[in-house]
Amino acid sequence: MKKRVAVLSLLLSLAGCDALPRDPGGTLDRVRQSHTIRVGLADDAMPQQARALLAALAQQEGARIELRRGSLEPLIVDLDADRLDLVIAEVAKRTPWKKLVAPGPTLLVHGEGSERTEWRALMKNGENRWIMQVEQTSRAVAPEAS
Amino acid sequence: MSAPRQPDEAMNRAMRLCWWQIGWFVTVVAVMGVVMGQSQTMKTAWIEDMLGFVPPIAFLVAARMERRPRSARFPFGFARANGLGFFVSAVALTAVGALLLVNALMTLAMAEHATVGSMRLFGHDVWLGWLMLAAQGYALIPPLVIGTKLLPLARTLNDKLLHTNAMMNKANWLTGAAGIAGVVGLGLGWWWADAVAAGLISIDIINDGWKALRSSAAELIDGAPRALDKPEVSxxxxxxxxxxxxxxxxxxxxxxxxxxxxxxxxxxxxxxxxxxxxxxxxxxxxxxxxxxxxxxxxxxxxxxxxxxxxxxxxxxxxxxxxxxxx
The missing domain is CATH 3.30.300 (GMP Synthetase; Chain A, domain 3)
Structure with missing residues (x-):
C-alpha cells in the first residue's frame, strides 16, 4: 500500500511540476544554453507560417535562428546526428521520412488528395519536450492548418 | 458408469466472467487505440490486448460445444473441444510473450527513441504520455480483477483452458504495468526503460505459455493427465x-x-x-x-x-x- 501511495505521489508531483517529458538528447537544454536554434530549410523560400513559427520559438527561448539551406535528405541526416534542431520542409502526406523523424503539426497545405503536400517542422525522434514545444507553437501560429 | 455431473454453478460463473472479460477488453482496446499514437510500446500492448480475447472466446466456444450431444459425425461427443481451446490459448499466450520479447530486443538493439508528442484537448496542449498513462492505468484493472476471480474457478473445475485465461490476464496486467513504467521512463528521457521492463516481463509470460503449450500438446496426443499449472503428471x-x-x-x-x-x-x-x-x-x-x-x-x-x-x-x-x- 505504501509503495502504491509513493508511486502515485511521484506521478502527481511529476504532473504538477510539469517535469515530463524530458529530452533524452537534451535538445531543449542545448537551445537554452547556446541561445541558438539550428534550422535546416529544404527549399529556397519559406512560407509565412514557418517564419512565424521560427520567430515565436526564438522569442520563447531568447535564441537566434541559425538557418542552413540544403536538400531534405542531408538535412535529415544532420538532424539525426544532432547537428540541427529542426528542419522546415514541404513533404508529401505519405512521405516515408515520417518514420525517421517526428513531424510537427501542418503549417501550410498545398494541393489536394494524392497530390497534397504539407509544410511542417521536422524534429529528431524521441526529443519529446522539444517536439512538444514545437508542436504547441505550430498550432498557435497556424491554427487553421493543424 | 453414468455420465459425469460437473459443477454447473462454477461452470456458469466462469462463463459469465468470460463474457464480462470480453466486454471489458473491448473498452480497453478502444481506449488504448485512441491514445497509442506512434508509440511502439503502446502498439505492442494493444496487440497483446487483442490476443487477450483468444482464451475467453475459446473457453466460451468450447463450453457451448461440450454441451452438444454426440452425433453420427462426432460419436464421442465434444469433450475434447476444451483441449483444443486450451492448445489455441496456449499458442496465443506464448505468442504474446514472444512478441513482447522480440519487440523489446529490437528496440534496444536499434536504440529506437520513441516519439510521444502532444495533442490539443479541450483547448489545452496535453502531452500524449499522460493520456497513455491514464489508458494503461485503466487497462490494468479488468485483467487484474478478472484474473483473480478466474484462478479459483479454474482450480474447482480443473480447467486448464480457464487457467491459461487467468495467466493471459496476468500477462496483460503485467504488460500494462511495464507500459506505465515505460511511458514514465520515456518522459524522463530514458528511452530504454520500457524495452527493459517489457523484456523482463516477457520472459515470465513465455515461461507460462511454454508450460501451457507442453500440457495442451500432451493432452491432444493422449498423454497422461497433466497438472493444472505445469506439464508434470497431475x-x-x-x-x-x-x-x-x-x-x-x-x-x-x-x-x-x-x-x-x-x-x-x-x-x-x-x-x-x-x-x-x-x-x-x-x-x-x-x-x-x-x-x-x-x-x-x-x-x-x-x-x-x-x-x-x-x-x-x-x-x-x-x-x-x-x-x-x-
Missing amino acids: PDARTLHATLDGRFPGATILMRETGRLIHVEIHGVDAPDPVPAREELWPCGGDSAWRLAQVTFTDRPLERDRYQELFSPGERQAPRQHRPGR
Missing part, C-alpha cells in the same frame, strides 16, 4: 493410478485426459460385477469424482512398459529420469 492422476493398482493388482492401467475429464483403461482383468460406482474408484474426494469420466476394462493383458514405471514409487522420487517417450 497429483490426482498419480493417486488414482495408485488406487486402481491396489484394487486391480497386476493390471496395466492407462489414463488420458479430455478437457476436465479423465478416462481410464484397465487391461488384463475382467470387469468386476457389479461395476463399482465412480465415487468408489475416485480417491480424491466425492466433490471432484465427476472428473472420472470413463473406466474401461479389457481382459486382454497389455505388456507393462515404461509408462507404468512413471507411476512406480521409485519413479516418483526421480520423475524426470524415465519419462515416457524418451
